[in-house]
Amino acid sequence: MTSLWLKISAALPPNEEQFPLTFSDKVPLSVVEMLKLARKQLYGNTTSASQILNAQIIVDYSWERLNMGTWRDVDKEWRRVYSYGCLFKAVALCRENPLEEEILQAIRTCDMALLMGAAIMENLLQVIVCILQTGIRKLAKEEDNSENIEAKKRRIASPHVGLIKEDLSVPRIKCPSLESFSANHLLPLKPVILEGIIDHWPAFNKHPWSIEYLRSVAGCRTVPVEVGSRYTDEDWSQTLLTVNEFIDKYILNKIPELKEDIRIPDYCCLGEGDEDDITVNAWFGPQGTVSPLHQDPQQNFLAQVVGSKYIRLYSPEDTAKLYPHDSQLLHNTSQVEVENPDAERFPEFVKAPYQECVLQPGDVLFIPVKHWHYVRSLEVSFSVSFWWS
Amino acid sequence: MRWFGFGFNAFTQTYVQEKSGEEDSCSSEREVKVSVPVELHSHALRGRISASWSRTASLFLDQDQCVYLAGFCASISSGSSGPVTVDTSGCKDAIISETHLSLAFPDRIESWDLQSKNEAPSWRMEINTQSENSDLKLPLVPGGYISSKSPVFHSLSSHLQAKSLALGGEHAVLLTVAGAVYTWGQGSHGQLGHGGLVPEEEPRTVEALWGMSMRSVAAGGWHSICIGDGGDLYVWGWNESGQLGLPSRGLRKTSQQKTDPQEAFLTEPPSKVSTCLGEELHEEVFISIQAFPALVDVSPPCEIRTVSCGSRHTAAVTTTGCLYTWGWGEYGQLGHQTTTSLDEPQCVEFFSSQNLHVVDVVCGPWNTFTAAVKKEVH
Numbered sequence: 001m002t003s004l005w006l007k008i009s010a011a012l013p014p015n016e017e018q019f020p021l022t023f024s025d026k027v028p029l030s031v032v033e034m035l036k037l038a039r040k041q042l043y044g045n046t047t048s049a050s051q052i053l054n055a056q057i058i059v060d061y062s063w064e065r066l067n068m069g070t071w072r073d074v075d076k077e078w079r080r081v082y083s084y085g086c087l088f089k090a091v092a093l094c095r096e097n098p099l100e101e102e103i104l105q106a107i108r109t110c111d112m113a114l115l116m117g118a119a120i121m122e123n124l125l126q127v128i129v130c131i132l133q134t135g136i137r138k139l140a141k142e143e144d145n146s147e148n149i150e151a152k153k154r155r156i157a158s159p160h161v162g163l164i165k166e167d168l169s170v171p172r173i174k175c176p177s178l179e180s181f182s183a184n185h186l187l188p189l190k191p192v193i194l195e196g197i198i199d200h201w202p203a204f205n206k207h208p209w210s211i212e213y214l215r216s217v218a219g220c221r222t223v224p225v226e227v228g229s230r231y232t233d234e235d236w237s238q239t240l241l242t243v244n245e246f247i248d249k250y251i252l253n254k255i256p257e258l259k260e261d262i263r264i265p266d267y268c269c270l271g272e273g274d275e276d277d278i279t280v281n282a283w284f285g286p287q288g289t290v291s292p293l294h295q296d297p298q299q300n301f302l303a304q305v306v307g308s309k310y311i312r313l314y315s316p317e318d319t320a321k322l323y324p325h326d327s328q329l330l331h332n333t334s335q336v337e338v339e340n341p342d343a344e345r346f347p348e349f350v351k352a353p354y355q356e357c358v359l360q361p362g363d364v365l366f367i368p369v370k371h372w373h374y375v376r377s378l379e380v381s382f383s384v385s386f387w388w389s
Numbered sequence: 390m391r392w393f394g395f396g397f398n399a400f401t402q403t404y405v406q407e408k409s410g411e412e413d414s415c416s417s418e419r420e421v422k423v424s425v426p427v428e429l430h431s432h433a434l435r436g437r438i439s440a441s442w443s444r445t446a447s448l449f450l451d452q453d454q455c456v457y458l459a460g461f462c463a464s465i466s467s468g469s470s471g472p473v474t475v476d477t478s479g480c481k482d483a484i485i486s487e488t489h490l491s492l493a494f495p496d497r498i499e500s501w502d503l504q505s506k507n508e509a510p511s512w513r514m515e516i517n518t519q520s521e522n523s524d525l526k527l528p529l530v531p532g533g534y535i536s537s538k539s540p541v542f543h544s545l546s547s548h549l550q551a552k553s554l555a556l557g558g559e560h561a562v563l564l565t566v567a568g569a570v571y572t573w574g575q576g577s578h579g580q581l582g583h584g585g586l587v588p589e590e591e592p593r594t595v596e597a598l599w600g601m602s603m604r605s606v607a608a609g610g611w612h613s614i615c616i617g618d619g620g621d622l623y624v625w626g627w628n629e630s631g632q633l634g635l636p637s638r639g640l641r642k643t644s645q646q647k648t649d650p651q652e653a654f655l656t657e658p659p660s661k662v663s664t665c666l667g668e669e670l671h672e673e674v675f676i677s678i679q680a681f682p683a684l685v686d687v688s689p690p691c692e693i694r695t696v697s698c699g700s701r702h703t704a705a706v707t708t709t710g711c712l713y714t715w716g717w718g719e720y721g722q723l724g725h726q727t728t729t730s731l732d733e734p735q736c737v738e739f740f741s742s743q744n745l746h747v748v749d750v751v752c753g754p755w756n757t758f759t760a761a762v763k764k765e766v767h
């Protein structure tokens with residue numbers, strides 16, 4: 001696969017002198033020495049085994065530093081070092097006519113850097129991982145038209161009629177103006193479902209999100225996965241899987257290609273933050289996945305792309321009736337099982353007023369900052385959340 | 390007494406192999422990962438070793454009492470990595486971190502910044518040669534202890550009556566004269582042993598060990614060990630590579646698929662945060678964080694004499710002269726001729742096969758150093 005190496009070489013700086021390696025004095029000289037050695041080897045004639053060995057040393061040491069302190073405290077320099085280590089390793093893996101297994105390992109390595117490292121050399125790792133993906137035989141499938149039609153069908157014939165009490169339902173509005181959304185919902189912090197505002201997303205039109213499409217675009221990529229029916233369970237955990245592994249294991253039955261299929265809602269401009277400060281997350285999971293009642297410190301637009309979710313909302317004014325956990329880690333989470341509350345332990349809960357809805361494909365729910373929300377997916381579901389301030 | 394070293398050697402801090410004329414940059418895996426103990430020839434004396442990630446500091450107590458540095462020495466010599474002498478005559482104790490070398494003399498304590506070219510120590514403290522504190526081992530100093538991050542000096546209340554102190558990656562384990570254990574620092578991986586994951590700013594007693602007298606403590610990157618009076622071993626903290634000697638899920642997965650070990654750890658769900666002391670495990674339960682002290686069985690049953698921790702591995706010497714190692718083994722730091730990690734203590738066969746009786750062990754973050762003497766023939 002020498003054409004793969006040619007593309008990678010073209011993406012890298014042309015020579016050692018133009019390859020930047022500067023770090024603050026937080027990084028010991030011994031580590032900088034290792035990094036310089038790796039850079040030298042990159043442009044020299046050493047075996048790829050030797051290069052991988054050196055890169056792995058950098059990855060191992062910086063990984064240990066990443067595990068010190070809370071994630072918030074981790075020095076950005078160590079995340080950069082980790083990214084450099086992964087870069088050297090991924091490139092070394094693909095140097096000498098790599099097999100498919102080695103390319104996959106290189107992709108995994110890039111993904112680890114994208115997940116835990118910090119951007120280096122103008123997001124070079126993102127460029128490299130895209131090149132590597134072209135080196136893997138894709139399960140190229142055309143958009144399945146029948147799936148497309150089925151998605152539209154679901155929108156028209158709502159299968160969840162009767163599930164929501166009319167007088168408690170979250171109000172719906174179609175394509176409000178910025179002014180009216182701001183005046184009627186954002187400033188008074190009132191939840192609302194916005195209809196029709198994401199119809200233009202390629203995720204609905206050009207590249208309708210289906211399982212086959214996800215496999216072809218992102219199948220070999222590694223993503224964090226939450227395992228367990230709810231995150232307050234004792235056996236809940238997080239793990240890392242490739243999208244293929246996740247689909248195989250849980251559906252079947254931090255990827256930017258998928259980002260091209262969605263757009264940031266205009267209403268986010270009403271906030272004070274930059275567009276760069278908006279956190280976009282994609283949530284993909286099977287029927288029955290529950291997010292226990294919790295609150296977030298930012299405004300949230302929850303956009304539903306595939307499948308539907310039952311959502312209940314409680315105002316922050318009623319926080320006392322929701323019995324949040326005492327501990328520092330979980331104080332933004334309620335102890336109550338919303339759809340099966342323990343009336344003895346949590347007597348006030350039933351008195352707390354709420355709103356509820358079933359979020360369908362094409363709907364966007366505005367969850368005001370600190371508004372308590374509980375989510376249960378009614379079928380295989382793919383949503384995108386936008387956290388903004 | 391003879392010293393041996395094994396494990397991470399990318400800076401030739403463990404031992405120097407003869408180069409066959411190739412460039413330094415072409416280190417082979419065999420040179421970087423020394424997985425069988427190699428004798429440190431210059432150490433055939435009574436001495437002490439301290440190791441950081443990229444360097445080893447050796448102190449010879451018999452001869453001129455000087456400290457010799459090996460490994461990464463870019464700021465001390467002109468770039469070659471041979472053993473270099475720092476003017477340290479009369480030194481009686483030394484510990485080294487990635488950035489600093491701390492030296493204890495009869496009349497003073499000094500801390501040297503290894504990254505600068507200064508001719509003077511970056512921190513210094515006079516001590517009273519008459520005081521009974523003179524037998525304190527670094528990092529303990531009269532009135533407190535020193536660390537390599539600023540501030541250097543931390544005071545410790547005298548009522549604690551500190552006997553020895555082990556500094557881990559981001560926590561501290563203190564042993565008092567009375568045999569009690571105190572811990573403080575970060576607790577996110579259970580390394581404080583109080584049953585939770587919260588940090589402690591001040592020394593807090595490990596209540597689970599109350600009533601039992603401990604004789605020795607050690608601390609690794611994210612784990613803590615202590616030896617009871619009867620020679621039994623108590624462990625707590627992170628077990629992602631089996632460094633506690635308790636079943637580790639991450640290791641089982643790695644042995645099944647040949648994946649990146651670091652990724653295998655992240656793939657391992659924290660299956661159990663164990664909160665019981667000495668719980669009988671009837672079925673296989675994996676432990677990734679042990680937040681309370683647990684007893685570790687070394688088999689065959691034996692009495693532990695001394696223990697030391699690396700970043701993610703542990704080494705223990707028995708009273709019968711055997712060395713056991715377990716935990717992360719990726720760089721050969723367990724000394725079993727492989728780079729496999731283990732979650733069960735395993736004897737290092739090399740020493741018995743060479744008729745050597747192990748008497749001491751000191752771990753660097755990714756390597757291990759042992760002192761041994763020839764076995765007496767009965």
